[in-house]
Amino acid sequence: MKAFHMSWKQILLALAGFGVVIGALIVAGAVPAEALQTVVQKALTTPAGWRDILRETTPLLLLGCSVFLALKAGLFNIGADGQFVVGAMASVAIALHNFGPLTIPLAIVVGTLAGGLWALPVGLIKAYRGGHEVITTIMLNNIAFFLSVFLVKGVLKDPESQSPTTAYIAEAAKLPNLVQNGPFRLNIALLFAIAVALALWWYLKRTVGGYELNATGANSKAAKFAGIQIEKVIVRSMTTSGAIAGLAGALQVLAYENRFYSGFSPGYGFDALGVALLAGGSPLALLGSGLLFGIIGKSTTVLSLTGVPKGLSFILLGILVIVFASFRYRKEPSHD
Amino acid sequence: MTGITKLFGTVEALRDVDLTVQSGHIHAIVGENGAGKTTLMKVLYGAHQASDGQINLNGEPVSFRDSKEAIAAGIGMVSQHYSIIPELTCLQNLVLGAEPGPVISYAAAESRANELAKQMGFQFNWHEEASEISPSQGQKLEILKLLWRNAKILILDEPTAMLAPDDADLLYAKLHELTEQGATVLVVTHRLPEVMEHCDEVTVLRGGKLIDSCPVAQTNPAELAEKMVGQAVTEHSPIPCNPGETLLTVRNLVVKGDKGNDAVKEASFELKSGELVGIAGVDGNGQRELFYALMGTRNSSGEIHLGIQNLTNTSTAERIQSGIRLIAEDRHNEAVIEDWSIADNAILGLQRTNRVLAGRSINRNTQAELAKNVTEIFPTKFDNVNQKFRDLSGGNQQKVVAARSLQESPQVVLAFQPTRGIDLYVAGLVYDGLIKATREGATVLVVSFDLDELMTYCDRILVMNHGEIAEVPAELRQDRSAIGRMMVGAE
Numbered sequence: 055m056k057a058f059h060m061s062w063k064q065i066l067l068a069l070a071g072f073g074v075v076i077g078a079l080i081v082a083g084a085v086p087a088e089a090l091q092t093v094v095q096k097a098l099t100t101p102a103g104w105r106d107i108l109r110e111t112t113p114l115l116l117l118g119c120s121v122f123l124a125l126k127a128g129l130f131n132i133g134a135d136g137q138f139v140v141g142a143m144a145s146v147a148i149a150l151h152n153f154g155p156l157t158i159p160l161a162i163v164v165g166t167l168a169g170g171l172w173a174l175p176v177g178l179i180k181a182y183r184g185g186h187e188v189i190t191t192i193m194l195n196n197i198a199f200f201l202s203v204f205l206v207k208g209v210l211k212d213p214e215s216q217s218p219t220t221a222y223i224a225e226a227a228k229l230p231n232l233v234q235n236g237p238f239r240l241n242i243a244l245l246f247a248i249a250v251a252l253a254l255w256w257y258l259k260r261t262v263g264g265y266e267l268n269a270t271g272a273n274s275k276a277a278k279f280a281g282i283q284i285e286k287v288i289v290r291s292m293t294t295s296g297a298i299a300g301l302a303g304a305l306q307v308l309a310y311e312n313r314f315y316s317g318f319s320p321g322y323g324f325d326a327l328g329v330a331l332l333a334g335g336s337p338l339a340l341l342g343s344g345l346l347f348g349i350i351g352k353s354t355t356v357l358s359l360t361g362v363p364k365g366l367s368f369i370l371l372g373i374l375v376i377v378f379a380s381f382r383y384r385k386e387p388s389h390d
Numbered sequence: 391m392t393g394i395t396k397l398f399g400t401v402e403a404l405r406d407v408d409l410t411v412q413s414g415h416i417h418a419i420v421g422e423n424g425a426g427k428t429t430l431m432k433v434l435y436g437a438h439q440a441s442d443g444q445i446n447l448n449g450e451p452v453s454f455r456d457s458k459e460a461i462a463a464g465i466g467m468v469s470q471h472y473s474i475i476p477e478l479t480c481l482q483n484l485v486l487g488a489e490p491g492p493v494i495s496y497a498a499a500e501s502r503a504n505e506l507a508k509q510m511g512f513q514f515n516w517h518e519e520a521s522e523i524s525p526s527q528g529q530k531l532e533i534l535k536l537l538w539r540n541a542k543i544l545i546l547d548e549p550t551a552m553l554a555p556d557d558a559d560l561l562y563a564k565l566h567e568l569t570e571q572g573a574t575v576l577v578v579t580h581r582l583p584e585v586m587e588h589c590d591e592v593t594v595l596r597g598g599k600l601i602d603s604c605p606v607a608q609t610n611p612a613e614l615a616e617k618m619v620g621q622a623v624t625e626h627s628p629i630p631c632n633p634g635e636t637l638l639t640v641r642n643l644v645v646k647g648d649k650g651n652d653a654v655k656e657a658s659f660e661l662k663s664g665e666l667v668g669i670a671g672v673d674g675n676g677q678r679e680l681f682y683a684l685m686g687t688r689n690s691s692g693e694i695h696l697g698i699q700n701l702t703n704t705s706t707a708e709r710i711q712s713g714i715r716l717i718a719e720d721r722h723n724e725a726v727i728e729d730w731s732i733a734d735n736a737i738l739g740l741q742r743t744n745r746v747l748a749g750r751s752i753n754r755n756t757q758a759e760l761a762k763n764v765t766e767i768f769p770t771k772f773d774n775v776n777q778k779f780r781d782l783s784g785g786n787q788q789k790v791v792a793a794r795s796l797q798e799s800p801q802v803v804l805a806f807q808p809t810r811g812i813d814l815y816v817a818g819l820v821y822d823g824l825i826k827a828t829r830e831g832a833t834v835l836v837v838s839f840d841l842d843e844l845m846t847y848c849d850r851i852l853v854m855n856h857g858e859i860a861e862v863p864a865e866l867r868q869d870r871s872a873i874g875r876m877m878v879g880a881e
Contacts, residue, residue, distance in 0.1 A: 261750045262741050269738065272727045278687050279716060279724045280739035281707035 101238035115344030116302035118329030127291035128271035133191025135323020136198030141300025144168030169300015177292030219315035243309035394443035466541035476521035634663035668848035713801030
């Protein structure tokens, strides 16, 4: 498989990227050193800071896995955000009712299935009709978003609330914290996410199914001649990718948000594209890139209190992703 | 050209090569793959910059920064891979990149196009889409493109690779007419009979160095072959063939082509254990579609049996399980994944065969063993099996692909131009490997566009013409022109 190594050019580009950020900080009226100090003091060295970082990391890591899996099969899943929303919505619809001890498992399973089903037509259209997944997933994102608005203003709306939101789920339907120490909290949801990343690594690197998925993504024609049923691989990977995004949505409801509301996703599905791209070739690197995006997310929140606009983090992420994408997807000459 | 040296990174593709071409001559450049023929030509017409050396044109020193400057000076090249854009019409392709002005008058262009075509004795429907024309028409269109640009020196890279013997003769006749009118033609080729028959001078390159340059009249094929290879070429001595039971039976096979036509028409044939069977024919006569259908990557009607097993409606995976192997035509796109390592490519296609699959995982020991085999059967230059496949040279890539088809007890090996891009010596080894597999009980079906190659190695020869398959009678198997006539349906 593709080894991941950076050349001095990439390092230089990354440094140039950070230079731009520092420049932007100065323009925004902040002193870079002070800004860094704020981040360290308020985010990186406090229990509350880490609570938020890990909370932020959970959906980013899972959605990163979702995008990564599709990417390995040669599919650009722009629709993780929509699948995330649909998963969350389906999950909350279950979790608002009491199924006894089955409530949590049922809510997770239904959320996961909903995400998978939301992605299924994308896979089918791609595999059997050649419709491009970027177009179909973007359209399904819009449908998911407006459908969720429609539902939280209608049947799912909490009658006691003024704003478009569901009611909070019952205490028994919430995923427990694994560690709770003062302001620090580590929810079991993060373990789910790490487990998914590890399972993904095992599947892609160790199983024949993963081998065939990689082959389909790397060269679908050669895969076909190697006896791989690429249509099935495409449908299966797209559906699984959606299911992981749906799981992320379910966990977001059950572990952190405890309800669903209009504008539920701040764009995690799109940040996940960066998480997956930054991870390069290895699924294990998702753990690192997911955490990095979590840290950047929290740092932005902290910085915004000192007057640095939140948009700055998006500039930073954008630059990072562009730098990596331009190196990872550059064309290499072939021999003959 | 004097003292031309070309470095790619640290690799020396050409070293101190001199080449003098008389105007009005057809000058052949011969050499094995990787000898630097194409590189030398690309330096001449500006696609590559020489690292060192000097080019003189009509006594004047010149240096071209790109092929645009070369064509302006009258030097043009038709490369092995055509640059025709299928979606455009023939006329649009002809003027592409050399439009007379910002607004194209197609009427004026067509009248000049007709004039050029008439001069060469070609016929074109200029408003036909280029996707509709045959490979040989494409070749002709490429030559007209050079004439359209007023090229006086024409460089042709393997111009007869896709032509039937008679068409090749015709092409050379026209080239002679051109040279009589003052043009100069450089032909890159590895077909020595062609050189002897049609060219005036010949230059031999080997390993990026000039070996010899002389008038064709002063040499002979054996001498040229020896200079190309660097050692005396031993003739292939046929191994007696004792065909066993029938392995592959194909009945009334019909396969649709890309344009919805019947690319293979009611083809029926049998392959027996112990024999190497060749399919002769001009490129584009259904060979590709036949192989797709046999591999199960394209729908077909008719019947395919392997022994007593009916493969007609089985998947590609099931056929591989049953022992069918493919050396695919298009190595980059169909045979391998170039970004992967040699080891990962070594099991591509074999990933679900008995010894490779362990439960749901891949048996790493078997994979290591196969990686070793595919690089050792034919002498392959590589660093280690975890090296990216892309980093192997074209010839070495082909050796690995050929070797892989002989792994895990093949029953039927379908080989599409198995020696493409490899030198004569290794080509012999590959055929020996295929023949050895047949003598151990398999059967091999080879498609090649090089009739001499098929006549040398095959136990039987089938001919494919417009999708129809016919067998060359035993008494005609060594009759080159008779087979040539069958290839174009003249008999």
